Every structure is written in C-alpha cells, then in structure tokens.
Amino acid sequence: MLLDFALPAHDRKLIPEGRLSGQMPWVIAIMLFLTLLVAAAGLTLAAAAQKGGQDLARQVTVQIIEADPIERAAKRAAVTRDLQKFDGVISVTPVSDVEVRKLLEPVLGEDILDADVPVPALVDVRFDAAPSRATLDGIRDSLRGVAPDVRLDPHSAWMAPFYRLMNMLLWLAGAVAVLLLLATSAVVVLAVRSTLNTHRGTIEIMYLMGGTDFQAARLFQRRVALDALLGGFVGFGAAAVVLAILNNGFAAAEPSLLSGVAFPNFGWVILALIPLAVTALAMLMARFTVISALKKML
Amino acid sequence: MQSVVEFDNVGLRYGTGAETLTDLSFTLYPGSFYFMTGASGAGKTSLLKLLYLAHRPSRGAIRMFGHDAITLPRNRLPGFRRRIGVVFQDFRLVPHLSSFDNIALPLRIAGISERELRGPVTEMLAWIGLTERADARPAMLSGGEQQRVAIARAVIGRPEILVADEPTGNVDPEMALRLLQLFAALNKLGTTVVVATHDIHLLQEVEGAQMMRLDKGRLSDPTGSLRHPPKPLILKS
Numbered sequence: 001m002l003l004d005f006a007l008p009a010h011d012r013k014l015i016p017e018g019r020l021s022g023q024m025p026w027v028i029a030i031m032l033f034l035t036l037l038v039a040a041a042g043l044t045l046a047a048a049a050q051k052g053g054q055d056l057a058r059q060v061t062v063q064i065i066e067a068d069p070i071e072r073a074a075k076r077a078a079v080t081r082d083l084q085k086f087d088g089v090i091s092v093t094p095v096s097d098v099e100v101r102k103l104l105e106p107v108l109g110e111d112i113l114d115a116d117v118p119v120p121a122l123v124d125v126r127f128d129a130a131p132s133r134a135t136l137d138g139i140r141d142s143l144r145g146v147a148p149d150v151r152l153d154p155h156s157a158w159m160a161p162f163y164r165l166m167n168m169l170l171w172l173a174g175a176v177a178v179l180l181l182l183a184t185s186a187v188v189v190l191a192v193r194s195t196l197n198t199h200r201g202t203i204e205i206m207y208l209m210g211g212t213d214f215q216a217a218r219l220f221q222r223r224v225a226l227d228a229l230l231g232g233f234v235g236f237g238a239a240a241v242v243l244a245i246l247n248n249g250f251a252a253a254e255p256s257l258l259s260g261v262a263f264p265n266f267g268w269v270i271l272a273l274i275p276l277a278v279t280a281l282a283m284l285m286a287r288f289t290v291i292s293a294l295k296k297m298l
Numbered sequence: 299m300q301s302v303v304e305f306d307n308v309g310l311r312y313g314t315g316a317e318t319l320t321d322l323s324f325t326l327y328p329g330s331f332y333f334m335t336g337a338s339g340a341g342k343t344s345l346l347k348l349l350y351l352a353h354r355p356s357r358g359a360i361r362m363f364g365h366d367a368i369t370l371p372r373n374r375l376p377g378f379r380r381r382i383g384v385v386f387q388d389f390r391l392v393p394h395l396s397s398f399d400n401i402a403l404p405l406r407i408a409g410i411s412e413r414e415l416r417g418p419v420t421e422m423l424a425w426i427g428l429t430e431r432a433d434a435r436p437a438m439l440s441g442g443e444q445q446r447v448a449i450a451r452a453v454i455g456r457p458e459i460l461v462a463d464e465p466t467g468n469v470d471p472e473m474a475l476r477l478l479q480l481f482a483a484l485n486k487l488g489t490t491v492v493v494a495t496h497d498i499h500l501l502q503e504v505e506g507a508q509m510m511r512l513d514k515g516r517l518s519d520p521t522g523s524l525r526h527p528p529k530p531l532i533l534k535s
Contacts, residue, residue, distance in 0.1 A: 208384055209384075209403060210377065211407045
C-alpha cells in the first residue's frame with residue numbers, strides 16, 4: 001500500500017509529473033548528500049573506535065620500577081616468563097631500555113636520560129580478548145611474587161577519554177543525520193502542500209465524483225517517490241564520489257597518523273539503504289500530509 | 299414512494315454571514331425531473347452544492363438514498379457521491395486531460411477497467427458530437443464544447459441523481475435541445491434530474507417537469523410538485 005506507486009498511465013496524468021523541472025528532487029539530493037556524508041563520518045568513526053578500542057582493550061603494559069639496571073633486567077626477564085603462563089595471553093614482548101629511553105626522550109630530554117636517570121622496565125602484553133579486572137588483579141598478584149614494584153597499565157584506561165569523545169562525536173553525527181532527515185521530511189511536506197494547492201481544483205473534482213482520500217494520496221505518493229528516488233540517486237552518487245576520494249586519501253596518509261581510519265565496506269550497504277529509507281519516509285509524509293490536508297479542505 | 303432526497307428545515311450559511319439558504323424543506327422522488335429557477339444570488343448554486351454533497355448544511359436534516367447525509371462518516375461520502383452526477387456552471391474540466399480522459403474520469407475513479415470504459419466513453423463522445431475532439435484539452439475547446447464534455451462526464455456513470463447548474467448556458471438552441479433529450483433519456487432510466495437554469499424556455503420543453511423556485515434563499519413551490527410525486531415525463535420536442 002505504502003509503496004504502491006505503479007499507477008496506470010491515465011491516473012498518473014491527473015497530477016502532472018514535472019520531474020526534473022521541479023526543485024524537490026534537487027533539494028532532496030542536497031539533503032541526502034549531506035545526510036550520507038554525516039552518516040559516513042559516523043560509520044568511519046564507529047569502525048575506527050571499535051577497531052582501535054578492541055586492539056587497545058587487549059593490550060596491557062607491565063611496568064617494573066627498579067633503580068638498579070641489573071636487577072631491573074632480571075625482574076623484566078622473570079616477569080616476561082611468568083606472564084606467558086596465563087591463559088589468554090597471546091604475546092609478551094619485553095621493551096628494551098633503549099626503546100624505553102627513546103619513548104621518554106621527547107618528554108624528559110636527552111640530558112636527563114644521559115645522566116643515568118633510572119627508567120622503568122616495560123613489558124607489552126597482548127591478550128586474545130579484553131582481560132577482566134579480576135584477571136588483571138590475578139596477574140598483578142602473581143607478578144608481585146617476582147617483582148614487588150610491578151604495575152599493570154591496561155591501555156583501555158588511558159584511552160577512555162578519547163573514546164568518550166569518539167562516542168560523543170558518534171552521537172552528534174547521529175543527531176545531525178536525524179535533523180537532516182527531519183528537514184528533508186519538512187521539504188516533502190511543503191512541496192506536497194504546494195502541489196496540493198496547485199492541483200486543488202483537480203482533487204476537488206475527483207472528490208465530487210467519488211474519489212477517496214487514498215486515491216488522491218496515491219497520486220502524490222507516486223510523484224514524491226519518484227522525486228525522492230531521483231534525489232536519492234543523485235545524492236548517493238555525489239556522496240559516493242566524495243567518500244571514494246576521501247578513502248583514497250586515508251589510505252595514502254601516514255599509517256601511524258590515521259591508523260584504522262577507513263570507511264568500512266559494510267557502510268556502503270547502510271548508505272545505499274538511506275535513500276530507500278528516505279523514499280519510504282517521503283511517501284509516508286506525503287500520504288499523511290495529503291490525507292490530513294484533504295480532511296480540512298473537503 | 300421512496301424518496302431519493304429529503305430536506306427538512308435546512309439552512310446554510312458561509313462563515314458567520316447571513317443564511318444563504320433558509321428553511322428548505324422538500325422531497326425529490328426517483329425518476330422525476332426538476333427545473334430550479336431563481337434570480338442570480340437566490341441560492342441555486344448553494345442548494346446544488348448541498349445536493350451533490352460538496353457542503354454540509356448549517357442546520358436541518360438531509361436524507362439521501364434513505365440515509366442521513368449529515369452524519370454520514372467521511373469514508374462513506376465517496377460511495378454516495380458516485381451515485382450523483384454533476385454539471386458545474388464553470389464546467390470544471392481537468393485542464394491537462396483530454397476530452398476523452400475528462401469524460402472517463404468518473405468511471406476510472408469508480409475502478410472501471412480501460413477495456414470496459416472505452417466503448418461507453420467513445421459512444422458518449424459521438425453523442426455530444428465531439429468524436430473528432432477526443433484528444434483535445436479543454437483549453438482547445440470552445441465554451442459550448444467544454445459544456446458538452448462536462449455534461450458527458452456527469453452522465454457517463456448513469457447516476458441516480460443528476461445535478462446540472464446552467465447546463466445549456468453556452469450552447470446553441472439545437473444542442474440545448476439535444477442535451478435536454480439526453481437528460482430526459484437518463485430520466486426515463488430512473489435518474490432524478492435537477493437542472494438549475496435562467497432559461498424559462500427550457501421549462502416548456504420538458505412536459506411534466508417540476509419546478510423549484512428559489513427566492514432569496516427560500517424555496518417556493520409553485521407547482522406543488524415538491525409535495526406530490528411527479529407525473530410521467532414527456533419531452534415535447
């Protein structure tokens with residue numbers, strides 16, 4: 001019923017279909033283009049956050065605070081051995097003192113590090129799944145047997161504010177997409193009302209000859225559906241071109257800068273569904289607008 | 299005899315103005331022919347609008363086809379309107395449809411298939427002498443031709459009531475007579491015909507037709523026909 005726009009040719013003639021000549025398909029195309037870009041940004045953020053979040057949630061850095069370099073090396077070796085016995089641990093990588101110094105150099109400066117300032121020993125641990133708090137507590141208790149000053153830093157903890165921000169941006173993208181869809185609906189309502197006023201005489205004649213609300217609504221639904229489909233096609237095409245260019249840009253960028261930032265493949269399916277959803281929404285809006293306007297008019 | 303239309307103390311006002319129609323009480327019977335006369339502004343068109351269910355009255359009661367037309371729910375109105383044919387004073391043809399499509403409109407609205415409607419519409423076009431103008435849009439037709447298309451559209455569905463507002467105002471006397479013959483033929487088939495006209499000569503053409511006279515929104519009943527069932531209709535010409 002809603003998607004019933006296969007009207008016979010003679011019924012189509014009742015409300016002339018001025019596609020392309022009217023502004024509605026182009027307004028819908030612009031609104032959809034913006035909606036699709038916002039949706040794509042949201043999907044990219046979501047995919048990046050999920051990928052990064054999953055990776056980080058599986059990583060823990062073990063810090064061993066020990067001033068004596070020989071003792072520190074011994075403890076690091078013992079901790080490395082001990083960590084390998086835990087279930088779920090897929091890799092244990094001790095970080096050499098040279099690497100740790102390289103990491104700290106931008107923060108502490110070369111001179112201080114050269115002055116034999118003690119640096120902590122670090123061991124990177126990667127799990128097959130994000131470890132629970134209880135698992136981490138068990139590992140910490142066990143490691144304290146070989147290195148009493150051991151500290152466990154789950155990466156998810158220090159990335160939490162960043163992911164909270166990502167989450168907020170996702171909600172913002174969703175809200176903007178919803179606002180754009182509402183604006184598109186408003187455009188449809190205004191266009192339908194305008195067409196209804198233009199063809200009021202024809203609709204009145206239809207009514208006086210026994211036409212029903214639904215017969216009149218079908219005429220507008222079909223017209224709106226065709227406009228929305230055309231607008232959707234143009235909007236989707238333009239958005240697809242922009243996204244393809246941006247995706248290539250991400251791929252060419254320095255990997256460490258935009259690691260994991262790419263538009264996900266499943267996103268294309270979602271983006272393709274949005275114009276269809278907008279078409280269905282537009283038809284629904286047209287139907288309700290026509291029927292409610294006719295109830296007031298006639 | 300079962301009536302098709304009954305008005306009981308009906309009044310109509312537009313907005314907050316004075317009543318356009320006042321205290322109308324009459325009954326129309328099946329198969330009867332009525333001419334409605336009255337000066338301009340007497341309320342003829344308003345009364346016709348009540349008859350073809352374009353308006354609901356401000357007060358009083360109207361029964362059509364045995365049902366209360368005032369409390370009729372909106373979704374049942376189309377069914378009633380399909381039983382009424384209307385010829386508008388200004389024709390009200392759909393400007394972007396051809397003569398054929400304009401005449402076929404009531405049948406298409408009623409869901410008649412293209413195959414079934416082609417014959418009657420073609421026949422009707424021939425009857426009104428516009429076969430050659432079947433594809434012409436209203437803007438390309440003369441006033442008289444438009445009026446004939448409007449009449450053909452009103453009668454094509456064999457309505458139970460035919461309401462015509464000045465249906466012969468733009469045609470020559472010969473065509474006026476032909477159109478009256480068409481109305482009379484429909485009337486013989488049982489259609490109740492109500493023709494609003496200024497042309498008093500028409501009244502003499504259809505013997506047995508009843509007269510409704512409106513004067514400043516009130517109905518006078520000079521022939522008494524509204525109180526009594528009509529006699530059989532004879533078309534003089």
